[in-house]
Amino acid sequence: MLEINGIGKVYRVGVLGNTRVNAVREVSFALGPGEVVSVIGESGSGKTTLGRMILRLTPASTGTITFAGKDIAALRGRALKNYYREVQGVFQDPFSSYNPVFKADRVFAMIRAGYFPGLSGAAWRTRVTEALAAVRLTPEAVLDKYPHQLSGGQLQRMLIARALLLDIRVLVADEIISMLDASTRIDVLNLLGDLKERGLAIVFITHDLALGNYISDRTLILRRGDVVECGATGAVFGNPVHPYTRRLLSSVPRLHKKWGQVAAELTEPPGRCPVHANGSAAALVEVAPEHQVACLAAGADQPCPDGVTAGHADR
């Protein structure tokens, strides 16, 4: 349904814009109905840029994104609006998505004005009630209230309901959990799970490995714009190959297991570099079914176990 092919983003930075930074490089994946892909990375990994390119908020520098067979970069006018009927995003900070001067349900009214101008009041109210029910909110609890009268979890769920008012097929969820408290976090995650069962495809962008692991079918680990490891979530988390993935996993604070213990379990040396051991030209090599790994170099200027330095000239 949604296909991302070798997508990249180059930002020009510096006073004269003559320094180039590759925010995202050569990322490819496909997303079908009811699938959840989690994009995991630390700050500066390009995970948010990737989400913004899918939402067409940022144009891609290289590569293509196709949705239902059409290149989204070419969409204009009505076709673009139709794209947004099916692909929507929800972002990290629910408070900044609302204008504090207006009531929170204005986000619904704007969808009505923009996409359903012909719908009758009664039909619209049914639609809103259904969307709110899908995110487990009641109209009495949230409608006709100002943003400051609602909790972060309620506001975040209203934004998901807003996306559901349109018949969306893909949701880009960028760090939507990280601002929420532990007791409401899991409810929003379970909600995404329910939506997935109804056939919604989700790009779940997060820095939190535990959250990504809980909800997704497939996982992409990004490091400074490059995919270092990807594949089925169970394979990536159960048998991490890349030293970067291992370092992330051993740094996540866990309950019932101390850092030292986790690190000790991941100590066996990584072995040969799957990319350079066979002289492969591809950036990612399959090490097991549904499990791909990039060159094992610990950084751009460090050699991999097979002595090859990746050395991207632009970093």
Next chain:
Amino acid sequence: MGLQVTGLKVYYRTLRGDVRAVDDVTFGVEDGEIMGLAGESGSGKSTLGKSLIRMDSRMRHVAGRVDLDHKELPIADDEDMREFRFKEVSLIPQYAMSALNPTRRIGRMIEELLRSRGIPFDDVRSELNRRLELVGLDPEVLTRYPIELSGGMRQRTVMVLATLLDPSLLIADEITSALDVSTQRAVAEALVGFRDRGFVDSLIVITHDISLVYQIADTIMVMYAGKLAEKAPTEVLVNTPRHPYTQALLSALPEVGVRYEGKRLAGIPGSPPSLRNPPAGCRFAARCPLAFGKCAEEPPFVEIEPGHFAACWKAS
């Protein structure tokens, strides 16, 4: 020795009445103890941390006392506290950004700070360099402006600065929440190093992330709606929690390896009560699966086994 807080009440004054953010809190932190203080937003954990060092203008000390190493801290008196701040009690705020003056080189800022406390910079200079190296920073950072350092570097600089005079008590307020996981680990482990080397005697690590304090703390205290819910040694609290709120909070945490299809975790229904007019009795009762008649009466925070405190009628 150590910290002893007795019956502390700190309210926020608002036009519509007092917000009881810290409401009758009694606990102790031993010498050499790292205590994790966990709770959700609005539980009063940051207010409790702040009240031990500096009340802002909206905060009001209503009752209770705080003793540090058998001396009473004059927490209600901003002027009198001046003698204790930085020397006896120190704080690392959540955003290191807000602690570093953006218009000064870091070294100069530290120099000015020390001068304001009557301490010549040269007396501590070698110790400062040694400690910067200890947390993995080149002493050259002293010649830089805060904007030139990454978030993790700034956070570590502030840690070194806050503990430079070997305070008896250090309060770390959400210091790792804005950092990446690998930096988070380095910062958290540096805190333990500070305690092990004796730079600080006791530490209160305030966080919303119980799994983070599980990694580094000796004891964990959980707050809910301005009250203490439970305090116990780390392993005890995580493995055999007795307060229903702690139990629900721990079971709502997704761990690496837990999957939605395999094990669906449950959140806690409802939301915390308003602290402006909190309900009588146990404040968790409305959300508690075990609530019964007696919960209309407030449960005391009592020791149910050595070192394990809980405020729940069903726990004792």
